[in-house]
Amino acid sequence: MKMKIACLQMDISFGKPSENYKAVEDFIHEVCQSEAKPDIIVLPEMWTTGYDLTNLNHSADHEGIETVEFLKQLALKYHVHIVGGSVATKANEQLLNTMISVDKKGTHVQNYSKLHLFKLMDEHKYLAAGSEKGNFILDGEKLAGVICYDIRFPEWIRAHVLEGAKAVFVVAEWPSPRLDHWRTLLQARAIENQCFIIACNRVGSDPNNDFAGHSMIIDPWGKILAEGGDRKESVEAVIDLSEVDKVREIIPIFSDRKPEYY
Ligand SMILES: O=C(O)CCC(=O)C(=O)O
Secondary structure: OEEEEEEEEOOOOOOOHHHHHHHHHHHHHHHHHOOOOOOEEEOOOOOOOOOOHHHHHHHOEEOOHHHHHHHHHHHHHHOOEEEEEEEEEEEOOEEEEEEEEEOOOOOEEEEEEOOOOOHHHOHHHHOOOOOOOOEEEEOOEEEEEEEHHHHHOHHHHHHHHHOOOOEEEEEEOOEHHHHHHHHHHHHHHHHHHOOEEEEEEOOOEOOOOEEOOOOEEEOOOOOEEEEOOOOOEEEEEEEEOHHHHHHHHHOOHHHHOOHHHO
């Protein structure tokens, strides 16, 4: 199946959810006006608040209810699937960094809370880790979503692919000083798993970091189909999920694996 993807690489207003909801709504409106409207829209990590960690107790979305409703309305209005980046959510007195996805019929299809918390940005001091995988289905296709630092754990991405994911969405607030890690890790995850990697990173800066942009769409052979710069833009490509099986026929790593040894 062919799908047009649009990664909405955007800046995020620090600790200002209402400004960010408005910015996302305007950006989705703009992208969906074009004749070649995308099938799937992807948003970056923590897009309602940014890394305003000390204020998340009052700015986090209670059980993600507001964000789910917001994304559902936009998905129905523009008839588009939305892999909704991630937002800070609060549930049972815990704060989580949660990816929320909805399909074009307005059905909530995925919640994934970031498993690997990034100590260099103090996430572990404020957030709790998730405990479940991010696999989900859109249009009958098996997909998965993970968040930022998760890409440094090849076992975690592989676990999603072993459950059938043909494309893995990565949503991020990846800082500029490690742009080379971002590009290399994403390309490696695509090559070693022979799957599409669709990665949406934010741009701009907050009080502590500058963010790299360079959202990327990479095919199962490791070829970069689209890559952003360091400014706001929609990074777009058409992906053909049937290419996953073709690459796996040429180099059959999944049948050649020897899991009994590792
Ligand atoms: O792993 C990195 O270098 C960046 C990770 C990160 O910024 C995050 O998980 O928010």
